[in-house]
Structures are given as structure tokens and as C-alpha cells.
Amino acid sequence: MLSTKKMITPLLELGLNKYEAKVYLTLVGEGTSTAKNISDITGIPYGKVYEIINSLSSKGFSTTLPTKPMKCKAVSPKKAIKKAKDNMEEKYENLEKHVLEKLEPMFTESKKFKEPKGAFWIINGRSNVVKKIEELIQKAEKNINIHCSANSLSRLIWHKELLKEAKQKGVNINITGVINKEIKEEIKSLDFCDIRKTKKSENNYISIDNKKSIVIEPIPDDDNFKYGRDLGIWVSSESFTKFMDDFFKKKFTKARKIFPSSQK
Template sequence: MASLRDLGLSEYEARAYRSLLRTGATTAKELSRASDVPMGRIYDVLNSLEQHSLVRSQAASRPKKYVAVEPDTALDRLLETKHRELEEKAEQYQAVVDDLTDELETAEPVQGQFWTAAVGMEESVDLLLERLSAADSSLVIVAGTLSPQFDIGRVGELITEELEAALDRGVNVSVLMSPDLVASLPKTVGKRYVTRLENHPQFEVRTTEQLSGTFNLIDDVEVCIEVPNPLDPGEAFAMIDLKDAEFATDIREMFDPRWDEAEPLTLSSFSDD
């Protein structure tokens, strides 16, 4: 059950305010009896409620009388106070994150090989998005086929958001696709690229024939590879992420000639009705 305490009032403050709504204008002594707030605490409680702008006092009367602010107004004021507190907390947390980001980014990166894997559609997408968000300097995306189990509309939107963020960080993004994959993409996906990415100087898309498999090369030190289902090669089975500079260099050496021979793609063709 909802309580005024959920909005920041103490038990005594909540009792006093509710009692004032019932009694109307009254003195501190009368309110103490009506609310079961000890007489030794009632003035502190009323002062606090006044600071919250939940009660008004009639100082000219002897003894001094108090009246509750209307419930709608009181609740709006309590909610506004909570919003301010949450905003201040969010700013504090952001400051902590900024400090930790600076501190942690100065640490030496882990050297050597490391790999991890995700099995299943959602897990694979999560791993891919995580690794795209980790790019600092370059992203190479090679996509030869489209797995039917992926919702290309939803996944395409998520990937587009990560690519936008990468470009904002100064990352160079190169996308190599097969013509068949380009032809199979929904127009909505193409329009997203046209409006958000196509004209960015650090973003380029090209196409080439006989392109199979899907992988992502991140900062030339990490490769994220889509693994097809062995029982149905048309479906994705898992995503493997391998951090290995030597392997990544081999992948780059195989990619560069394909990229040089590939045809630039004008994504504005997607915008045609």
C-alpha cells in the first residue's frame, strides 16, 4: 500500500499531515493529540512540514495554528522534491562514472589471447553490440548472408545506433556486403543508413560477389565471428569473439584486397519508392 513515507516523509510527519487534513486548522497541542505524535516532537515535525511546503501556519493567532496544504498540491511538491533528489543522484553517479572512466582507461590493456562465445540469437546480438561499442579506432563489418532467425528491422536499428555512437567517437567504419544481402535488406533499414550514416566522412559501404560468412574486425586486434548452425548453415548458431592481434592481422590482410576491389554502394537507392 502506498504511503507518504514512500515520498520522503517520516512516520510522524505523515501522521501529522493526515491528521491536519481531518481536523482542519488547529494548534500544535491539539494536533499532537489527534495524530499521536508526542508533544516533545510535534513542533519539529510541523517545522519540517512547513519546510516541505505541506502546511501553512497562522503566526498571528495565539496559540499558533496550522493547516494542511491541499493533497494534490502537497503530493506534487513531494514528487518534485523526489525528482530533484534523483537528478542530483544521477549527476553524482555520472561524476563517479566519469572519474572511473578516466582512471580505468589509463590501465594497461590485457595482452595476449582471449575468447568468449554466445550461443543463441539474443545472446549473440548482445555480444555483438557490446563489442561494437568497445571500438576505439576502426570497425570492419563483413556480412555475406542474413540469418533468417534475426529480426533485421530490430537488429538493424540496434547496430545503426552503435555505428552512430562509434562515428561520434571518431571510429572509422567500413562495411562490406554481398549484393544478395543488399537486395534482401528491407527499405526501412536502408533509409536508416541513408539518413544517419551515408554522408559521414568516416563511414563507407562497398559490395563484392562471392562473399560468405559474417564477421567484425574491431580495432585490428579483435574479431567477432558469426558461427552458422552446422545442421542448417543458413541460420546463425553462435557468436565467437576472439581477441588475438596476430589472428586479427591475418583477417585484415585478407580483407584489404577484397575491399580495394569492391564496388562503392550508394545507399540512397534505398530511399527510392
């Protein structure tokens, strides 16, 4: 099997998760393989292998063959990388379109009468994104809303002391995240927050006092606190932040509370 750390890391940055990277490397090394063979080599549960194969196929990294039992094979790295590149470019184009559709009209309108109240900035790199998150938490006076993936929720634990200080100042901290058994154990140290379980999260979102917010795409979405090519869009606009908070509140209200005894 080819799953050395050196080979897995670039695949994570192309948008695969750790299991997908392991299965793809197995297929590259084995050629055509069955789900059972992949499970035996990688140690990934047999039932989960089918889910991973389907995901790899949708991302353009593998193809399935109409055999019994079902077999699959890797798409060539050259073709797979091109597909991943096309997907990432499309994602950035959609993100750019969405942000500009919401912010450009506000900017144009406000310029007619006075200096703009809001603006947005691009923040590159996980360490810079982390600094901005810490700054937002420290400036919060009334509430902090956070929506994140499982690994991002794991990284949030590093901000525990700042979040505690905010809580002691009377700030309400509301969090929705993707929560599995492992993460649930980890986040017990954040039980002073109102944490609720959501099914899916591709990007992360943090806002304070319905005034300022940051939308983050973690690249890759792992539990490393410092290193990553994250893309953050920091927005200092009350109208945009309130717009995003409305979506957050809808998800938060419907989500199941993880620590019933936590107090807002």
C-alpha cells in the first residue's frame, strides 16, 4: 500500500478526507480491487468502504466496474487532479459570485450618501485565520455564533480559554457542528457553550454581536491548529452578518442540544 504521510497530505489538499486518500492510494497500488480487499488492506470497516468508493467516484478519483462482487479502480492521477482543480475553481467562482452579489450592491448604495459602514477582506492561511478568530472572540460583547465541521470543532477547543473569558463577561456562545463520538468526548471541555449537532458543514462561520463575521473554507479540513491553506472572508458589515445569522439561527433552533445542562 502507498499510504505514506507524504503521499496522503497532497490528496487532503485536493479535497479528499483521510479515508478517501487511503482508499485511492490503495487502488493506485492494487489496480482493480474489491471492497473487501480494500478493507483488509486499509483497516477501514467493510461497510464504510462502499460509502468512500461512491464519494471518490463522485469526485472523479475512481470508477466502479459492473462485476459481482463489485470492483473498482483508480482514475489516473493526472485525470483526477484535473477534475479536482476544475471542482475547486468552480467552488471559488460560486463563492465569489455569492459574496459579490450580497456586498457589492450594499457598497455601491452606501457610497452614494456616505462612507461605507461595512467592508470585507480576504484572509489567507490558517494561522492568520486563527488570529482573526481570536480577535473576534475577544471583542464579543453580547453573542458569538459558530457553525463548523467536526475537525474545525476539534480545533475550536484551542480557543477554550478565550471562550471562557467571553462567557464570564456574559457573552452567549452558540455553536452548531458536525459531532461524532470522538468529537463529543473532546468537546466536553466546552460544555459551558450551547453546542448543537448538525449533519453537514462544508465551510465554517463565526459571528459576533450580529455585527462582524468570518466565513472560512478549511484547506485541508483536518485537526491541525496552525498549518493549512485556509481561505477566510472577514466581513465587517452588520447587514451581511445579520443575513448570515438568520440562516444560523434557523439551523441552531432545529438542531439537537449536546449538553442539556449547559446554560446560556
